[in-house]
Amino acid sequence: MYWLVALMTLAILGLILTGLVLELRPRASARLRDWFRPALGTQLVVFVGAQLGLLVLGLNDALAATETLAETAAPEISxxxxxxxxxxxxxxxxxxxxxxxxxxxxxxxxxxxxxxxxxxxxxxxxxxxxxxxxxxxxxxxxxxxxxxx
The missing domain is CATH 1.20.20.10 (F1F0 ATP synthase subunit C)
Known part of the structure; x- marks a missing residue:
């Protein structure tokens, strides 16, 4: 699960760095626009995919934890x-x-x-x-x- 967090961190850092380049160097961004658009799309897809992976893995961890909590006499909610x-x-x-x-x-x-x-x-x-x-x-x-x- 730590590799998903690292993947999300890298994707966010890439988005931030790309935004900084686009903001600080507008002339260079006009030349590199064809390269930045697919890169931004790829970074967003990686970030959303990593979030979904964390959701699925975190859901499994949460379900496993509730089974152990149920054994410790947790009160039931009606x-x-x-x-x-x-x-x-x-x-x-x-x-x-x-x-x-x-x-x-x-x-x-x-x-x-x-x-x-x-x-x-x-x-x-x-x-x-x-x-x-x-x-x-x-x-x-x-x-x-x-x-x-």
Missing amino acids: LGMGLAIIGAGIPTAISTIGAGIAVGPIGAASLAAITEKPENLGRTLIYLGLAEGIAIYGLVVSILLINKI
Whole structure:
């Protein structure tokens, strides 16, 4: 499994180095564009393949570990308890999706406003904070629900 981690690390380092070359030497990147595109594609394929390999190998390790944990008298969770835990996590999931949808346009608009008037930085940060507050509200609701379980 360590070779998959090494493969992922090499793929990420290759992507970072390629990005640096493209950023720092734009003239050279125009000449080497035919070489960089397949290299980037290959590195992405290697990275995603290594992640899938880690997922499969990690899943096998996790399943093997649960068999040994079951022998140590772990308490069983009923179907109702499992559904209650999932239900407690739903507010966090929905609120973070909503916060992500809100922060995107607000962030773009705030950057545009800051470039025109830099003194509006404080106001735009307040708007971004209000949009992020949506996710915090969902997290608080989930924590309160988990305390009731």
